[in-house]
Every structure is written in C-alpha cells, then in structure tokens.
Amino acid sequence: MHKSLRRALVGVGLAAAGAVPLLALAGFAAADTPTSTATATSSATASATATGTPAASAVTLQIGGGETGITVDLFEPSKVTVKTGTTVTWVNSFTEPHTVTFGNPQGDPTTPLNVTPGTPVQYDGTQSFSSGLFGPGYPPVPGAPPSGTQFSVTFTKAGNYDYFCAIHPDMKGEMDVVDSGTVDTQDDINARAASEYAAGLASLKADEAKAPTAATVTNNADGTKTYTVAVGGPDNPNGALVQYFPPSVSVSTGDTVKWVSNTHEPHTVTFNPQLFQGDPVSAGPTGGPTFDGTGLVNSALIGEGYAATDFSLKFTKAGEYHYICLLHAPSGQLGVVTVSQGTTPPPTKTATGEAPQPPNTGTGTSSSGGNSLWVGLGLLGALFVISGAGVVAVKRHN
Ligand SMILES: [Cu+2]
Known part of the structure; x- marks a missing residue:
C-alpha cells in the first residue's frame, strides 16, 4: 500500500x-x-x-x-x-x-x-x-x-x-x-x-553489461516455445536499469513470451498503452493470457514485493507489437515482439489438406453465400493447419 x-x-x-x-x-x-x-x-x-x-x-x-x-x-x-x-x-x-x-x-x-x-x-x-x-x-x-x-x-x-x-x-x-x-x-x-x-x-x-542479450528459450510440450525476457536489472543502490533484456524478441504464432522481474524496482509490460487509463500503480492486470494485437494488455506492476514477479502472453497473430513500461517509458523502457506465422504443415499433409483460398476480391463476383462458403472452408483449412502443426510438434518431441 x-x-x-x-x-x-x-x-x-x-x-x-x-x-x-x-x-x-x-x-x-x-x-x-x-x-x-x-x-x-x-x-x-x-x-x-x-x-x-x-x-x-x-x-x-x-x-x-x-x-x-x-x-x-x-x-x-x-x-x-x-x-x-x-x-x-x-x-x-x-x-x-x-x-x-x-x-x-x-x-x-x-x-x-x-x-x-x-x-x-x-x-x-x-x-x-x-x-x-x-x-x-x-x-x-x-x-x-x-x-x-x-x-x-x-x-x-x-x-x-x-x-x-x-x-x-x-x-x-x-x-x-x-x-x-x-x-x-x-x-x-x-x-x-x-x-x-x-x-x-x-x-x-x-x-x-551482465544483462541477458537474448531471450531464454524453452520448448513446451505442445510444440510451442516460451521466450523469457528479463525486466529491469538487479537491485542496485545507485539506481535502476529500466530496460527489457532483450528489448526485441522474435517468436512464432502460438509461442509465449514470459517477462520476469527480479528487482524491487517495479515495472509493467503494457501493449497498446494508448488504451490505458488511470493510475499505473493501482491498476490490476488487464488482458491476456493471449494477444492478437488488439486491445489493452497490462501486466500491472511486476517485481519483488509486488503481486507477481512475472507476466506471460501467448501470441496468436503475426505482427510487430510494441510495448512499454508505464512507469519508465519516458526513461526509455520500450520493447517489441515480432510474431511470424507459425510452423507450416509438412508437404504430404499440405497436398491433401491445403486450405482453400478465398476468391480474389479484386476480380471476384461471388455472391455473399459463396463468400460464406469460402470462409467456412477457410476455417476448416485453418483447423487442419493447427492440427497438422500439432502432429509436427509431437513428432519433434518423440
Ligand atoms: Cu519500468
């Protein structure tokens, strides 16, 4: 308090x-x-x-x-x-x-x-x-x-x-x-x-100089990865490191980024901070545990002596997502997560399960009913891609 x-x-x-x-x-x-x-x-x-x-x-x-x-x-x-x-x-x-x-x-x-x-x-x-x-x-x-x-x-x-x-x-x-x-x-x-x-x-x-320069990567049972990013530096009576180590991390869709703050200096991990309103100190966590690039995500204060020392987010959509610490952005605490489309299915699966593509909207004359059909087929294809990725993951771990 x-x-x-x-x-x-x-x-x-x-x-x-x-x-x-x-x-x-x-x-x-x-x-x-x-x-x-x-x-x-x-x-x-x-x-x-x-x-x-x-x-x-x-x-x-x-x-x-x-x-x-x-x-x-x-x-x-x-x-x-x-x-x-x-x-x-x-x-x-x-x-x-x-x-x-x-x-x-x-x-x-x-x-x-x-x-x-x-x-x-x-x-x-x-x-x-x-x-x-x-x-x-x-x-x-x-x-x-x-x-x-x-x-x-x-x-x-x-x-x-x-x-x-x-x-x-x-x-x-x-x-x-x-x-x-x-x-x-x-x-x-x-x-x-x-x-x-x-x-x-x-x-x-x-x-x-001793801070991590790369995220620590761990393989999850489902084939995805978790990238661990350090938030801030160790406690130091002279001040604080107000950075994410590393500030930039590249992942694939389905992967998780976990931020860990082992310092008494509090920090936040906040995506779409323009949507944040109120007091960063008293605000509770908002959004998560998945992120598709939209909406506010705020870890609330993380660090030793606070409600949590870590915050995790699974990225579901390709894109480049910038985030800040609500307390220290003016001092330069900024980060970015670049998300690439996840693992594609193996060729044999692609041959039989290739997701149909919607008609080219530039030349297409399909009725709305036709569009619905294509969307439906697209969803089925997407489901197959997901299950295909699962198969790949299982094979990799066996
Ligand atoms: Cu901070």
Missing part, C-alpha cells in the same frame, strides 16, 4: 510526457540563470550587513540523472555542509521523478506536504515536509515546486539532517548545517556531484 502511494503520481508524469522538452528547457533556464541566485545573495548580504551575521548563500545540488535505459537515483552529492541560512536548491533534469523529503511527514510523501509553492521551505530542523515528486514531465501540482524541476530549502538552524526520496528507498542524503567552520563551495559540490554520479552510473553500466 505504501509503495502504491509512493508511486501514485508516476502516471501523471507519463501522461505529461509530451510536455517534457518544454518543461525541461524551462527547468534548465531556471536552474542556470544566475539572476535569482544573485538576487537572493545580494539581498542576504544586505541583510547580513545590517544585522552583523555571516552572509547567507545559495547552493545548487543535482538530483538523479541517467541515460536512456538507466536511472541514477542519487542525491549529488549525498552529503553537503553549508552555513546556517543557506538556501539549497535541488535540480532534477532527468525523466525519473524524485522527492526531497525531511523528517517523517504524515500522508503521502509523493505529493507536496507542508510546502508553499514557489517559496523555499524555512527549515529549523523540527518540522517534516516533502517536495512531492518532481522532475521534467512533472508539471506543478498544487503545492509543488513552480518549475516542476527544482525544490528549495533554507536551513535556518545548525544541525545534521538526513533526508530521502520517497520512491527510492536507497536514496538518502545528509545536510550538515553549521554556524561556523569550513563549508562546501558550489565548486566543491559540483566536483563531488560529478564523481558520485559517475561512480553510480558506472556501477549500473556494469550491471547492464
């Missing part, structure tokens, strides 16, 4: 995926424009001059990141030391959403809690709050950061504060707020951010 809540807004991000580039640009502009920082600093300096306290400052941290098929789920850097009064801004420039959550807020931390839109939280070390999910593709919801890509906190009291991301259990950060002594400069922060991000990405790429 908790995980469900934590993922509740992920669908919003997907629904808004079309707005990603615009929001991303807006986010970068906001993050990189020195105007706001300079204004805050100069106003703080003026205030400091008046009161005799040290000048407050502002620093920016990166959050998350990644590449197509890989999400790095880290606060970068994970530990920062700042002077009391500093405003810290977290910027998420990647497609995977995160939260910045302090304390133990009551309610769903994937939605903003105890924050005022567009205003840095004034944190004295006592209250609990959460940014809610934010990042490109996550337009502001009431109470959310204004740009959708960044979130700011002003630390008003010295102390050592832990914080976390509400949807990535391994994603933890630490803010050391001091009245005096050495603190991190923005350059210090940027350097450590870069190295921690690089180490995290390297760790995930090492997992990726």
